[in-house]
Amino acid sequence: MSMAGPVSPLSTHVLNTAMGVPGSNMSLSLHRQDPSTEAWSLITTGTTNEDGRCPGLISKQMFVPGVYKMRFETGQYWETIGESSFYPYVEIVFIIKDPGQRYHVPLLLSRFSYSTYRGS
């Protein structure tokens, strides 16, 4: 899924903190909210690699100020490794005011907990 050329200004990293491994092969999607209609548009879908990362999420040109959402298919992820989970999916909604910066939106995850922070 990765795009050629420059690095995406927005990155993620999924970590399975229960097992102490990257959250690999997890489906995810990036969405932007239309400010007038408040409807969500899908920008890209992807799957995390061996290292739990997903390069090429968005290009610099497309990375305009706005409200974005990263949706992680966590329920599916646990199911494929034969486990149940408290959360069917995780959505993180965040505001980009200054697209000139780099943003890192990681997800640290177990079957019964998760956390995220704004990194760079």
Place this chain on the structure above:
Amino acid sequence: MAAAESSPLTTHVLNTGDGVPAARMALSLHRLDTNTMIWNMLNVGTTDQDGRCPGLISRDAFTSGTYKLRFETGQYWKSLGQTSFYPYAEVVFTISDPQQRFHIPLIMSRFSYSTYRGS
């Protein structure tokens, strides 16, 4: 908000940026209608001085299903004169056994948040 018997679902919001409970934060509880795939709002409330919101749901109303707790974190930080990376935080979870007690806290700062399934 329901009085009397303790809700089987509770929450607790903590402002780790300032080291205080997040008081006066608006929140709402929703359940997913699986026929229409639409969220139905069950209750709205505001956290108290201790960051808690008693009476979220009654035992009778608490059936198996997919629920969402939406925390108006952006509004909260704004009322303290601060910006935040997240306009709100929504935690979507599955209740398979409504006989249990479920505690869904939100531990948050302007630039991070976490949650876990407690009891």
